[in-house]
Amino acid sequence: MTDTRVRGIDHIGVTVPDLETATLFLVRALGAEVLYDILRRQDGPRGGLDVEQRLGVPAGTKELAVRMLALPGDGPGIELYEFEGPRREPPARPSDFGWQHVAVYTDDLDASVRDCVAAGAILLAGAQPLPGPEAGERNRFAYLRTPWGSTLKLVTYPDPQPWERTASRRRVRPATVGAGAWPTDPDRPGPTAR
Incomplete structure (x- = not known):
């Protein structure tokens, strides 16, 4: 590699x-x-x-x-x-060429959907189970539109996913807020300097 x-x-x-x-x-x-x-x-x-x-x-x-x-x-x-x-063109839709959405990991999908809608986003459909290789009892997602029209995806996957059983590598899941640390770099201050 x-x-x-x-x-x-x-x-x-x-x-x-x-x-x-x-x-x-x-x-x-x-x-x-x-x-x-x-x-x-x-x-x-x-x-x-x-x-x-x-x-x-x-x-x-x-x-x-x-x-x-x-x-x-x-x-x-x-x-x-x-x-x-x-x-100036309107934001791309998922069916258009180019970067189509930003996905944000959340521990509480329902609360995050409520927060986004209260802040002005439009929920495109209710939360859905993650399909196929990402499935798990509590693994879900929801798509929203930001006030300026970009597509935002909220996702949570606390349960193991089928693809993980055979893959040699894992996806990066954001760390719990407050638990993360800066990458190892002696010239960079630690998390308290944020």
């Missing part, structure tokens, strides 16, 4: 129509925490050839604000972008 030196997903970039509204949704719905602003609204907008080439966006597109958030536990960050520009 080739050593790619890839450790996992660092963050997920999400373009939203309004940075503050999206931040409030993620804080209320998922318990996200604002880490820092990469581009504060009062310091923007940022545009021109550099932005157009770096991000592959149409000419005339400007970054208005960019913010990094963290979800509870050890999962990837969420980097929110707000743009102004000549062309």
Whole structure:
């Protein structure tokens, strides 16, 4: 096997129509925490050839604000972008090409669905059992739409899954909130420095 030196997903970039509204949704719905602003609204907008080439966006597109958030536990960050520009398309649906949803692990699916709906998400259908190789008595999922139209999946799989009996590798399940630690790195402070 080739050593790619890839450790996992660092963050997920999400373009939203309004940075503050999206931040409030993620804080209320998922318990996200604002880490820092990469581009504060009062310091923007940022545009021109550099932005157009770096991000592959149409000419005339400007970054208005960019913010990094963290979800509870050890999962990837969420980097929110707000743009102004000549062309903006609606979010991809699962049937479209490209990254189609973000899945968030939860210990209490029903409570997380309620939190997301209370924060402004739309539940697409009630919670469903995970099928086939992911099945287990308490293993379930639900799909929702965020207020800006992106697809969000909530998933829980506390019970063993059939695929685990024969696989040589396991999926990474986020650690219990508060129980995780930074990856081994002598130059990085421990979890209390978050």
